[in-house]
Amino acid sequence: MRFFLISIISIFMNLSWSDCSMAKDSSKTVIAGGSLTEVVYFLEQEEKIIGVDITSNFPPATSELPSIGYVRALSTEGILSLKPSLILGEDDMGPPLVVEQLSLTGLDVRILEEDHTSIGILRKIECLSEVLNTKSKDTLSKIDLIKDDINYLNELAQENKESGIKVMLILNMQGTSPIVAGNGTSGDGFIKMTGASNAANKFEGWKPISSESIISYNPDYIIITNRGMNSFPDIESLASTTSLKFTNAAREGKILNEDGMAMLGFGTRTVSTAIKFAKIFSK
Amino acid sequence: MSSILSKKVHSLKFINSFQTGILALFVISTLLILVTSITLGSFNFSLQELLNDSNSLDNIVLLEIRIPRVLLAAFVGASLGLSGASLQGLFRNPLADPGLIGVSAGAALGASIVIVLGSGILPDFIFGTLILPISAIIGASLVISLLYLFTQGFGYQGITYMLLVGIAVNAFASVGIGILTYISTDSELRGLTFWTMGSFGGASWQLIIPALIIISLTMFWMIPSARKLDLLQLGEPEAYRLGVDVRKLKFKVIIASAITVGISVSLSGMIGFVGLVVPHLVRLIGGVNHNYLLPGSAFLGASLMMTADLLSRTLIQPAELPVGLITSAIGAPFFLWLIFRIRKT
Amino acid sequence: MSVETINLTWEIKSKRIVDEVSLKINQGEILTILGPNGAGKSSFLKLIAGDSTASDGEIKFDDIPLSNISIQDRSFMRSVMSQSQEIAYDFTVKEIIEMGWIDRGISDYSKDFEEAVKKISIECSVADLLEQSFNTLSGGEKRRVHFARTLIQLWRPSGSDDPRYMFLDEPTANLDILHEQKMMRLIQNKRDEGIGILLILHDLNLAAKYSDQIAIFNEGKLLEIGAPRTVLNEETLSKVYGLDMQIEESPFRINYY
Numbered sequence: 096m097r098f099f100l101i102s103i104i105s106i107f108m109n110l111s112w113s114d115c116s117m118a119k120d121s122s123k124t125v126i127a128g129g130s131l132t133e134v135v136y137f138l139e140q141e142e143k144i145i146g147v148d149i150t151s152n153f154p155p156a157t158s159e160l161p162s163i164g165y166v167r168a169l170s171t172e173g174i175l176s177l178k179p180s181l182i183l184g185e186d187d188m189g190p191p192l193v194v195e196q197l198s199l200t201g202l203d204v205r206i207l208e209e210d211h212t213s214i215g216i217l218r219k220i221e222c223l224s225e226v227l228n229t230k231s232k233d234t235l236s237k238i239d240l241i242k243d244d245i246n247y248l249n250e251l252a253q254e255n256k257e258s259g260i261k262v263m264l265i266l267n268m269q270g271t272s273p274i275v276a277g278n279g280t281s282g283d284g285f286i287k288m289t290g291a292s293n294a295a296n297k298f299e300g301w302k303p304i305s306s307e308s309i310i311s312y313n314p315d316y317i318i319i320t321n322r323g324m325n326s327f328p329d330i331e332s333l334a335s336t337t338s339l340k341f342t343n344a345a346r347e348g349k350i351l352n353e354d355g356m357a358m359l360g361f362g363t364r365t366v367s368t369a370i371k372f373a374k375i376f377s378k
Numbered sequence: 379m380s381s382i383l384s385k386k387v388h389s390l391k392f393i394n395s396f397q398t399g400i401l402a403l404f405v406i407s408t409l410l411i412l413v414t415s416i417t418l419g420s421f422n423f424s425l426q427e428l429l430n431d432s433n434s435l436d437n438i439v440l441l442e443i444r445i446p447r448v449l450l451a452a453f454v455g456a457s458l459g460l461s462g463a464s465l466q467g468l469f470r471n472p473l474a475d476p477g478l479i480g481v482s483a484g485a486a487l488g489a490s491i492v493i494v495l496g497s498g499i500l501p502d503f504i505f506g507t508l509i510l511p512i513s514a515i516i517g518a519s520l521v522i523s524l525l526y527l528f529t530q531g532f533g534y535q536g537i538t539y540m541l542l543v544g545i546a547v548n549a550f551a552s553v554g555i556g557i558l559t560y561i562s563t564d565s566e567l568r569g570l571t572f573w574t575m576g577s578f579g580g581a582s583w584q585l586i587i588p589a590l591i592i593i594s595l596t597m598f599w600m601i602p603s604a605r606k607l608d609l610l611q612l613g614e615p616e617a618y619r620l621g622v623d624v625r626k627l628k629f630k631v632i633i634a635s636a637i638t639v640g641i642s643v644s645l646s647g648m649i650g651f652v653g654l655v656v657p658h659l660v661r662l663i664g665g666v667n668h669n670y671l672l673p674g675s676a677f678l679g680a681s682l683m684m685t686a687d688l689l690s691r692t693l694i695q696p697a698e699l700p701v702g703l704i705t706s707a708i709g710a711p712f713f714l715w716l717i718f719r720i721r722k723t
Numbered sequence: 724m725s726v727e728t729i730n731l732t733w734e735i736k737s738k739r740i741v742d743e744v745s746l747k748i749n750q751g752e753i754l755t756i757l758g759p760n761g762a763g764k765s766s767f768l769k770l771i772a773g774d775s776t777a778s779d780g781e782i783k784f785d786d787i788p789l790s791n792i793s794i795q796d797r798s799f800m801r802s803v804m805s806q807s808q809e810i811a812y813d814f815t816v817k818e819i820i821e822m823g824w825i826d827r828g829i830s831d832y833s834k835d836f837e838e839a840v841k842k843i844s845i846e847c848s849v850a851d852l853l854e855q856s857f858n859t860l861s862g863g864e865k866r867r868v869h870f871a872r873t874l875i876q877l878w879r880p881s882g883s884d885d886p887r888y889m890f891l892d893e894p895t896a897n898l899d900i901l902h903e904q905k906m907m908r909l910i911q912n913k914r915d916e917g918i919g920i921l922l923i924l925h926d927l928n929l930a931a932k933y934s935d936q937i938a939i940f941n942e943g944k945l946l947e948i949g950a951p952r953t954v955l956n957e958e959t960l961s962k963v964y965g966l967d968m969q970i971e972e973s974p975f976r977i978n979y980y
Binding site: 392470471472608609611612613615616618619620621622623661665666667 | 769772773795807810811822823
């Protein structure tokens with residue numbers, strides 16, 4: 096409840112939502128949000144990072160950095176103890192009171208709006224390159240490469256759209272019922288990036304759904320995160336022992352697993368992962 | 379007759395010198411822990427920065443972040459300790475903990491209901507500092523009254539009965555919060571789950587000052603009833619025969635506990651077991667009379683909570699552990715031990 | 724000065740538990756209520772103690788209706804002893820006795836506090852138990868502690884003429900014969916100090932020996948009231964208890980078979 100109360104207060108705060116102007120000093124940056132860390136590494140600015148949250152697990156080198164905890168449960172003092180000059184956060188960074196306290200100390204706090212599309216990823220990369228002031232030829236050409244990838248993805252997506260493929264994305268299994276990406280989620284955004292449609296389009300947010308709804312959604316493909324696969328030895332046992340067994344996807348062996356952040360982080364990896372799946376769907 | 383009786387010239391305190399000494403020790407240790415908690419943390423202060431530059435980061439962290447947080451922890455600990463002791467006196471039941479018997483959950487439900495229904499209607503400032511704590515207080519007082527109705531007349535024999543009612547109330551409240559969770563958005567949902575573990579993160583002066591004032595006033599209102607709570611241990615009819623207006627006393631305890639628990643929950647989430655463990659330790663150390671127990675529980679509660687918060691801030695720094703996790707880790711085994719001990723006697 | 728009831732009636736679910744009882748408990752007098760189980764003795768005590776409210780009739784303490792006396796003032800003028808409940812926490816015997824000390828807020832009283840507790844503990848033979856935990860006592864010892872508490876509640880500095888009453892529901896239950904006799908003698912002493920005493924007893928001979936007046940209750944009604952020797956006759960007792968009664972005159976003794 097505190098959480099809500101604080102989100103109300105935060106309306107009054109002059110936080111820099113998606114302010115992409117160059118930071119005065121980005122030499123000591125703390126990042127709360129895995130996709131941002133990914134992008135900073137992509138821009139080869141990792142020497143500026145002095146601390147990351149626990150969702151920042153890619154590339155593996157991030158594990159060497161001090162951890163500031165979970166992106167939604169940060170500690171003001173913990174972050175300040177690193178004496179950062181810049182804080183980069185995704186828009187679910189919190190709790191809001193902590194974010195408010197951080198900005199009240201006069202620190203440069205940038206919160207990047209999340210947009211679950213390929214354009215959103217591109218904007219995120221461009222924004223961070225502005226903030227961190229990385230306008231070298233190298234980075235510009237890297238951004239061009241991403242742009243090419245996105246164009247390629249869009250072509251693939253166009254084909255998939257015409258064939259009307261339905262995909263369901265599972266975060267993890269709660270007992271035998273899956274937690275599924277509904278409308279407005281990052282999972283929904285990811286599926287749409289590949290041109291497929293979200294089979295589970297009757298609700299908002301991540302929700303556990305029943306066997307009957309799974310049958311009625313009847314997806315052509317099911318994607319599950321690697322974390323969700325943890326409790327199963329392999330895809331076959333997942334397909335045969337859970338409520339997923341009633342779907343076409345299970346019968347035809349079209350259940351796929353993938354690293355969660357690679358799909359749902361909406362950092363640079365999401366584009367290549369989307370291309371990978373778009374190719375599978377177009378077969 | 380009543381003329382000589384109403385004159386207040388000299389009152390006996392019903393507290394022995396040993397207990398007075400223990401209370402003094404509690405006060406001293408509370409102050410020591412307060413100072414330690416303010417000094418320690420993930421952020422290391424430099425004395426030079428503190429003294430030379432009043433606008434330095436060190437000063438901001440100390441004055442705007444560290445001190446409000448430590449004070450909030452102290453007051454929430456005192457609230458939970460005091461309300462645990464009062465409720466255990468009211469119900470004549472050593473297992474009456476605001477968390478176990480559903481009072482905290484009632485406060486949480488009260489707060490979440492108005493958040494979902496009312497946050498858009500009222501001005502934000504009034505909502506945050508007023509409506510939210512008040513609805514938490516109402517939720518808490520409803521639960522206490524309900525419990526009292528259900529367990530009335532059971533007295534000491536009603537221990538298990540009360541815990542069962544508490545389980546039901548907790549279940550009911552979690553259903554309510556569950557429904558609200560289901561209709562709330564994705565990011566709120568994750569905030570909710572975290573909130574149920576409790577945290578003092580984000581304490582700021584403008585949020586805690588009204589709360590601290592109300593909590594202090596409630597304590598000063600409650601503690602003078604200590605003697606009456608002693609008499610209540612003989613049973614309601616006996617207490618009445620000894621001149622206690624039992625209805626008034628019950629009302630006072632219910633309201634005072636609801637206010638302290640409600641405000642605590644609305645500021646820092648549900649923090650379990652403090653209200654159970656603290657009064658027990660205080661009784662073990664120095665005795666069961668409420669003139670000693672109530673202030674003792676407030677001070678020991680404050681000390682323990684500040685310590686738990688200190689651990690939560692420093693164990694995995696610069697990240698932090700939810701403080702409720704620490705209190706539950708200490709409190710749950712204690713609770714088992716307590717049940718075991720009660721079964722034996 | 725007395726506690727007086729006029730047509731006192733208590734009806735629960737249209738059953739009259741106490742049925743139009745009128746009697747007087749005078750200061751300096753022991754009135755004992757006798758009667759079989761369910762005769763309404765304890766219910767009557769609850770009514771005059773103010774625990775429960777009567778459906779009809781009046782209760783007056785020294786001509787003032789009970790309802791006009793505040794809860795606190797009631798506690799200054801009468802003390803009540805009944806079967807008590809368990810106590811959840813480990814209070815010491817001393818603490819339990821001290822609970823009878825109602826803070827009158829008057830230094831004259833407060834300075835005598837320690838002395839009063841000591842004296843009464845000796846009178847009730849609990850002086851050796853003071854530092855023990857109440858919950859570890861035997862049933863009889865608990866009775867004596869509660870009795871000491873009732874006495875403390877009515878304690879006054881010597882020379883006080885405040886009207887005082889004691890209502891005792893089977894005070895001698897669980898006591899051995901030595902402590903039974905001691906307690907009854909103590910009750911007589913308190914009568915001699917001017918306290919009006921209402922007793923509920925089951926032992927007819929104990930009642931006959933120590934009472935100034937005896938009231939016999941049956942089915943909620945006051946059957947007879949008067950001096951022990953007039954009220955305790957074979958005919959009445961046989962009728963009320965449904966047992967053959969035989970009375971020896973010298974010494975006065977009731978035998979039943």
